[in-house]
Amino acid sequence: MSQITIVDLAETLGLSKSTVSRAFRDSSDINPKTKERILAKAEELGFSPNLYASSLKGNKSYTIAIIIPEFGNKFFSQAIKGIELIARSKGYHTLIYVTDSNVQNEASIVRSLANGRVDGVLISASGEGRDHSHLQLLVDHHIPIVFFDRTYDDFNSHFVTGNDFESSRRATEHLIENGCKRIAYLVINQNVSIGKVRMDGYKKALSDHGIATDERLVLDTENDADVNRDAIRKLLLEQKPDGIFASVERLAISTMRVASEEGMRIPEDLKLICFSCLDITDLLQPSLSVVKQPAFEMGKHAANFLFQQLAKPIELTNQLTTLLESSLIFQNSSKKN
Amino acid sequence: MSQITIVDLAETLGLSKSTVSRAFRDSSDINPKTKERILAKAEELGFSPNLYASSLKGNKSYTIAIIIPEFGNKFFSQAIKGIELIARSKGYHTLIYVTDSNVQNEASIVRSLANGRVDGVLISASGEGRDHSHLQLLVDHHIPIVFFDRTYDDFNSHFVTGNDFESSRRATEHLIENGCKRIAYLVINQNVSIGKVRMDGYKKALSDHGIATDERLVLDTENDADVNRDAIRKLLLEQKPDGIFASVERLAISTMRVASEEGMRIPEDLKLICFSCLDITDLLQPSLSVVKQPAFEMGKHAANFLFQQLAKPIELTNQLTTLLESSLIFQNSSKKN
DNA sequence: GTGAAAGCGCTAACAA
DNA sequence: TTGTTAGCGCTTTCAC
Numbered sequence: 001m002s003q004i005t006i007v008d009l010a011e012t013l014g015l016s017k018s019t020v021s022r023a024f025r026d027s028s029d030i031n032p033k034t035k036e037r038i039l040a041k042a043e044e045l046g047f048s049p050n051l052y053a054s055s056l057k058g059n060k061s062y063t064i065a066i067i068i069p070e071f072g073n074k075f076f077s078q079a080i081k082g083i084e085l086i087a088r089s090k091g092y093h094t095l096i097y098v099t100d101s102n103v104q105n106e107a108s109i110v111r112s113l114a115n116g117r118v119d120g121v122l123i124s125a126s127g128e129g130r131d132h133s134h135l136q137l138l139v140d141h142h143i144p145i146v147f148f149d150r151t152y153d154d155f156n157s158h159f160v161t162g163n164d165f166e167s168s169r170r171a172t173e174h175l176i177e178n179g180c181k182r183i184a185y186l187v188i189n190q191n192v193s194i195g196k197v198r199m200d201g202y203k204k205a206l207s208d209h210g211i212a213t214d215e216r217l218v219l220d221t222e223n224d225a226d227v228n229r230d231a232i233r234k235l236l237l238e239q240k241p242d243g244i245f246a247s248v249e250r251l252a253i254s255t256m257r258v259a260s261e262e263g264m265r266i267p268e269d270l271k272l273i274c275f276s277c278l279d280i281t282d283l284l285q286p287s288l289s290v291v292k293q294p295a296f297e298m299g300k301h302a303a304n305f306l307f308q309q310l311a312k313p314i315e316l317t318n319q320l321t322t323l324l325e326s327s328l329i330f331q332n333s334s335k336k337n
Numbered sequence: 338m339s340q341i342t343i344v345d346l347a348e349t350l351g352l353s354k355s356t357v358s359r360a361f362r363d364s365s366d367i368n369p370k371t372k373e374r375i376l377a378k379a380e381e382l383g384f385s386p387n388l389y390a391s392s393l394k395g396n397k398s399y400t401i402a403i404i405i406p407e408f409g410n411k412f413f414s415q416a417i418k419g420i421e422l423i424a425r426s427k428g429y430h431t432l433i434y435v436t437d438s439n440v441q442n443e444a445s446i447v448r449s450l451a452n453g454r455v456d457g458v459l460i461s462a463s464g465e466g467r468d469h470s471h472l473q474l475l476v477d478h479h480i481p482i483v484f485f486d487r488t489y490d491d492f493n494s495h496f497v498t499g500n501d502f503e504s505s506r507r508a509t510e511h512l513i514e515n516g517c518k519r520i521a522y523l524v525i526n527q528n529v530s531i532g533k534v535r536m537d538g539y540k541k542a543l544s545d546h547g548i549a550t551d552e553r554l555v556l557d558t559e560n561d562a563d564v565n566r567d568a569i570r571k572l573l574l575e576q577k578p579d580g581i582f583a584s585v586e587r588l589a590i591s592t593m594r595v596a597s598e599e600g601m602r603i604p605e606d607l608k609l610i611c612f613s614c615l616d617i618t619d620l621l622q623p624s625l626s627v628v629k630q631p632a633f634e635m636g637k638h639a640a641n642f643l644f645q646q647l648a649k650p651i652e653l654t655n656q657l658t659t660l661l662e663s664s665l666i667f668q669n670s671s672k673k674n
Numbered sequence: 675g676t677g678a679a680a681g682c683g684c685t686a687a688c689a690a
Numbered sequence: 691t692t693g694t695t696a697g698c699g700c701t702t703t704c705a706c
Contacts, residue, residue: 017678018678031675
């Protein structure tokens, strides 16, 4: 911690602490030469104004928080990269928290932020539970919140995400066009927004093509990779789908491994497409068809919106959603036989 | 921001602010009933003590920073996950910064931390430049620093990394044992520690097996993917290596793409092994042989050491290095013909 | 253009 | 066990 204070600096320079203080704020009028002298001395002594004293006076932390459910895939690392980039360009600092998709963790993290630690929060919902009152705490403290990728329906705020309904519809339609009759949908979690919206797109494509939805082909998964893998195996063996649409990358990866273990070939016996931000899908065996969200852009967009809110708060009476275009990349995993 | 203060709470309860303050600290003796009453009221009013006032008094931020050069691969996301986990278990918050492998960015970030914002710093060096005096600023402010994965030689501190020399030696030896005679080494950057150490391991394996080092087979790369790709193409075409040892994943990925474009088969014409934390190397075509660092463990280890330093500072007079064991996973990309 | 002084919200000696 | 009080280091009116 910085031992030297503004008073020390003032003394060594024969000035008052208010003058020294002014040298570090842009606004106040001060003799340019004095300012220069002060800044030079500060540099020499390695002094910079104590953050906590400034924040206590100014009631501003110049810090935002990112809360994400997991760190498993490239989507979140790209999104964080975008957020951090914008934040730093605005002179803001970025705190990072991982909830492990656990709403209790989410609540405890959120509670630790309401004491002025942050000026705003970017969050991708953990997806669990029905009680999201912890977020109300932020609202009460006038801390703006922006959701990205995953949200809660029961909460009015800004939400930045991909055009998941349409991408899902097109992904599913692509499987149909390539000959699939029994397409299974692997849900990340029925309670998270992305689970539902992506399922709606899936169902729309089915009904558009006169295919009835078979609930046995919809697999709701959990937070445990082993459990999911067994469930996928059961699905493949019992329901014999000829196409899989996975709402997240890790479920598609599990599917590839299980299919291989069970001697099913992709795409001959089973076609596969999923949401993923992986940048080496072309090198997989088979190359993987994906819906690729603009993760980096999404992070930047969400951050920019947060800073807009910080500059000029807007009261939201219902959820305001911004959709960013995802790209569909069709490769061998979904290829027609 | 929190409008309500400790004084407001005290007034509504007919107590003094010191009593209220005590209710939020664990140590001080206070009537359990009073404490309960205070905490209940605080909960009701959504009050929590202002962080900046506490920090200003206590000269402690309960915040650490992670500074990383890039966010491109799984290594860093896993390491961050480990760090954040430990930090939160200690009641600490974690700031994240990305330097984009640029030492100027690194310096400006570091400077913004020396004002008491953080109690400690975890850093993976950007790798550029010869002047690392910005880090001295942290030392002057008694902010402990722990390096992980990438360090600077000219700086005394704790450094947590993998047993890169030995892993590199074994990886290279593995290529030799599988018949390679002309093994190229792709360096991330000659100036970063990992570039050098991994090269030393490579050279050791060569000399152990009576193979002379051919400097034309050592390719120093830059921060630009396109430039690197062209350089790799040139290397493959002109030097005709029969094995590649890549010090980082992205160089191996570029190699796979270039090889494919030039009609070279892996592993028949060219064997490949690299450092990588990717968890789907088995699904690549061909499955990729890797040196896998314990990224999550490394993050936890580095964080734990930082907290040890925070609890009881130790003056380091030279670099203290902790090596964590990496695992070698041999798959098809390096298989004998 | 510069200085004096009050106070941001909290903590911790000290007193009661 | 609780209250009083003096700051933590800085910003910002208000004088000069």
